[in-house]
Amino acid sequence: MxxxxxxxRVLGARELLPDVLPILQDFGQMHLTPPREAAGVHRVRPDQxxxxxxxxxxxxxxxxxxxxxxxxxxxxxxxxxVPTGADRETLASWVRLARRVRREARALRERKVGLEExxxxxxxxxxxxxxxxxxAEAAARWPGAAAYHVVLPRGGERPLARLKAGLREMLGEExxxxxxxxxxxxxxxxxxxxxxxxxxxxxxxxxxxxEEIDLPGASGGLSAAQAIPRIVERYDAILGEVRALEASLAxxxxxxxxxxxxxxxxxxxxxxxxxxxERTAATNNAFVLEGWLPTSQVPALRSDLEKALGExxxxxxxxxxxxxxxxxxxxxxxPRLFRPFEMLVGILPLPRYGSIDPTPFLAxxxxxxxxxxxxDVGYGLxxxxxxxxxxxxxxxxxxxxxxxxxxxxxAAFTVxxxxxYGELFGDAGARLxxxxxxxxxxxxxxxxxxxxxxAIGAVHIILGLVLNLISKLRQGRRAAIxxxxxxxxxALVVLAILAAVGVLPGAFFTPTVLLVFVLFPxxxxxxxxxxxxxxVSAIGHILSYARVMAVGTASVMMAVAANxxxxxxxxxxxxxxxxLLFHLVNFALGVFSPTVHALRLHFVEFFGTFYSPGxxxxxxxxxxxxxxxxxPMPQSKGPT
Amino acid sequence: xxxxxxxxxxxxxxxxxxxxxxxxxxxxGAAGSATMAEKPELSATIIxxxxxxxxxxxxxxxxxVMILIGQGG
Numbered sequence: 001m002x003x004x005x006x007x008x009r010v011l012g013a014r015e016l017l018p019d020v021l022p023i024l025q026d027f028g029q030m031h032l033t034p035p036r037e038a039a040g041v042h043r044v045r046p047d048q049x050x051x052x053x054x055x056x057x058x059x060x061x062x063x064x065x066x067x068x069x070x071x072x073x074x075x076x077x078x079x080x081x082v083p084t085g086a087d088r089e090t091l092a093s094w095v096r097l098a099r100r101v102r103r104e105a106r107a108l109r110e111r112k113v114g115l116e117e118x119x120x121x122x123x124x125x126x127x128x129x130x131x132x133x134x135x136a137e138a139a140a141r142w143p144g145a146a147a148y149h150v151v152l153p154r155g156g157e158r159p160l161a162r163l164k165a166g167l168r169e170m171l172g173e174e175x176x177x178x179x180x181x182x183x184x185x186x187x188x189x190x191x192x193x194x195x196x197x198x199x200x201x202x203x204x205x206x207x208x209x210x211e212e213i214d215l216p217g218a219s220g221g222l223s224a225a226q227a228i229p230r231i232v233e234r235y236d237a238i239l240g241e242v243r244a245l246e247a248s249l250a251x252x253x254x255x256x257x258x259x260x261x262x263x264x265x266x267x268x269x270x271x272x273x274x275x276x277x278e279r280t281a282a283t284n285n286a287f288v289l290e291g292w293l294p295t296s297q298v299p300a301l302r303s304d305l306e307k308a309l310g311e312x313x314x315x316x317x318x319x320x321x322x323x324x325x326x327x328x329x330x331x332x333x334x335p336r337l338f339r340p341f342e343m344l345v346g347i348l349p350l351p352r353y354g355s356i357d358p359t360p361f362l363a364x365x366x367x368x369x370x371x372x373x374x375x376d377v378g379y380g381l382x383x384x385x386x387x388x389x390x391x392x393x394x395x396x397x398x399x400x401x402x403x404x405x406x407x408x409x410x411a412a413f414t415v416x417x418x419x420x421y422g423e424l425f426g427d428a429g430a431r432l433x434x435x436x437x438x439x440x441x442x443x444x445x446x447x448x449x450x451x452x453x454x455a456i457g458a459v460h461i462i463l464g465l466v467l468n469l470i471s472k473l474r475q476g477r478r479a480a481i482x483x484x485x486x487x488x489x490x491a492l493v494v495l496a497i498l499a500a501v502g503v504l505p506g507a508f509f510t511p512t513v514l515l516v517f518v519l520f521p522x523x524x525x526x527x528x529x530x531x532x533x534x535x536v537s538a539i540g541h542i543l544s545y546a547r548v549m550a551v552g553t554a555s556v557m558m559a560v561a562a563n564x565x566x567x568x569x570x571x572x573x574x575x576x577x578x579x580l581l582f583h584l585v586n587f588a589l590g591v592f593s594p595t596v597h598a599l600r601l602h603f604v605e606f607f608g609t610f611y612s613p614g615x616x617x618x619x620x621x622x623x624x625x626x627x628x629x630x631x632p633m634p635q636s637k638g639p640t
Numbered sequence: 641x642x643x644x645x646x647x648x649x650x651x652x653x654x655x656x657x658x659x660x661x662x663x664x665x666x667x668x669g670a671a672g673s674a675t676m677a678e679k680p681e682l683s684a685t686i687i688x689x690x691x692x693x694x695x696x697x698x699x700x701x702x703x704x705v706m707i708l709i710g711q712g713g
Binding site: 450543547597 | 684685687688691692694695698699701702705709
């Protein structure tokens with residue numbers, strides 16, 4: 001639901017403003033609005049010294065932020081409470097610390113990047129030289145020979161044959177040549193030739209346009225046989241060095257991140273108080289602060305101010321008539337079970353204040369539609385396992401936790417509908433365990449499934465139209481006439497269709513159709529020319545729910561096809577492997593596709609009937625806190 | 641012969657909207673990719689936008705099912 005909000009005005013003697021602001025900041029619930037100027041009441045503007053102070057604080061905060069970023073972002077574990085009112089000496093110490101940490105972190109990171117690049121470089125060489133390791137002895141048996149390593153482009157044997165012919169013409173039989181295909185698809189070639197032939201050979205390379213590969217710099221002057229063990233040794237040593245650097249970075253974060261995050265918090269709070277001053281209106285003797293807060297919090301604000309300052313300040317509620325039409329900030333507050341779905345609603349702009357919060361409806365219908373489409377006990381259990389792992393690995397109140405909880409709800413509905421359809425990894429449950437559909441088998445009952453999907457669409461769209469009617473009724477009866485007629489007409493069309501297909505007695509058909517014709521001119525009068533268009537659009541939206549059946553049938557057919565592979569491949573093992581692979585692909589599609597379609601059915605079809613976007617984000621004046629999705633402390637990161 | 645025409649009609653009922661959907665999605669997808677490069681926060685909205693033209697092929701599928709069921713096939 002959207003929390004009811006109140007607009008309040010805090011008034012007091014002007015000299016009390018510096019005492020009131022920290023109390024409001026500790027309270028952390030008031031969304032301040034810009035001051036309104038009137039005769040004798042003006043906006044408080046900072047003087048030059050205050051502006052300079054704000055700029056200085058902003059620069060220090062930027063420096064501290066850069067240091068935190070260099071450490072990998074503020075840790076979620078940093079406590080929220082921060083000291084306020086830092087003196088100049090403390091500020092200077094923060095600047096020095098931020099500079100030092102940034103310098104050290106940057107140096108460590110640059111060194112790490114350099115080592116990783118070197119490792120990748122060696123790995124590239126390893127791809128080429130690795131296959132020739134067993135040729136070391138051959139090279140050793142020919143002292144005074146020069147080794148050349150070249151890469152020939154893709155193109156089969158022809159470039160190699162040309163190279164061999166060129167060598168034979170130049171050196172007779174005085175050369176050794178070995179070739180292997182390397183991972184890139186090119187051909188790696190190792191040649192041993194007499195040391196005196198170097199100059200002629202290089203001319204041949206130029207003529208044949210072959211690329212010569214030099215050994216890595218550190219191995220210069222060594223033969224491949226000598227260099228390869230050194231490359232391997234260095235490759236392994238780099239990993240240890242990278243881990244040591246990561247440990248140093250983690251240690252740097254452990255020593256300074258807490259201090260830096262507290263500094264960032266203190267500076268942000270100080271800057272927020274300076275901004276709050278600019279949102280204050282004042283007369284020569286008094287100040288006025290206006291803002292929004294949840295209605296339930298108004299007594300708490302009064303009590304906090306009274307406790308701290310006695311009766312020297314006044315908190316008055318602005319009457320609704322005074323603020324009607326203003327942009328009221330929106331706070332969504334839903335029961336624990338529905339809260340993760342606020343993340344999905346957050347994909348769209350916030351609902352307008354006074355309209356309906358769609359979260360509870362999304363929380364019920366989204367996982368239900370997902371389950372209706374995927375509907376398989378096996379896939380549902382796999383998804384539940386993934387959801388559990390995600391939940392275990394995610395921080396409280398993070399996006400990942402919300403995703404895990406939504407996936408859990410979807411998994412539950414997938415298992416339920418799996419029993420309804422009698423599916424466990426497609427028809428494997430029926431074939432191996434004798435599982436039977438509780439209601440209908442999707443493989444065979446295409447028409448009942450289509451009917452169910454469209455019936456659910458009708459219920460969903462009519463529910464949306466009812467919500468629209470309720471929303472309009474809040475604005476007045478007159479505003480509700482059009483949506484009321486629309487709801488009635490859509491319901492009548494649905495009843496007529498049900499009577500036509502024999503779900504309702506045939507006697508319903510004629511009266512409902514006649515009523516539709518009677519109401520049609522009313523709809524045109526009330527809603528204008530767009531009324532009939534919206535009616536047709538609503539019917540189209542109901543038919544759009546057929547996708548639940550279409551995507552669901554595709555999913556079950558894929559699973560059945562996967563199971564058929566076991567018997568169709570000749571070998572049980574190969575068939576089973578292919579079946580497993582196909583099930584994996586189907587599972588991935590089966591998670592992605594219902595998510596997109598269920599979201600689309602909500603955002604386009606369902607929300608289109610009642611959702612009113614355009615709400616203002618609630619940004620209360622409070623203390624800085626690390627974002628809930630903050631990175632964990634760097635020391636918990638594993639080696640890359 | 642009549643059965644053949646029925647199957648052809650059902651196939652066309654799916655195929656023509658499928659081509660139309662694919663064309664629409666290719667245009668939305670291209671524009672969406674460009675948008676995502678500049679504003680990654682719009683990814684979810686773009687996925688939804690790409691899914692919107694699928695209504696055409698879904699309705700085509702419903703029509704095809706109706707044709708086949710009407711034929712008793």
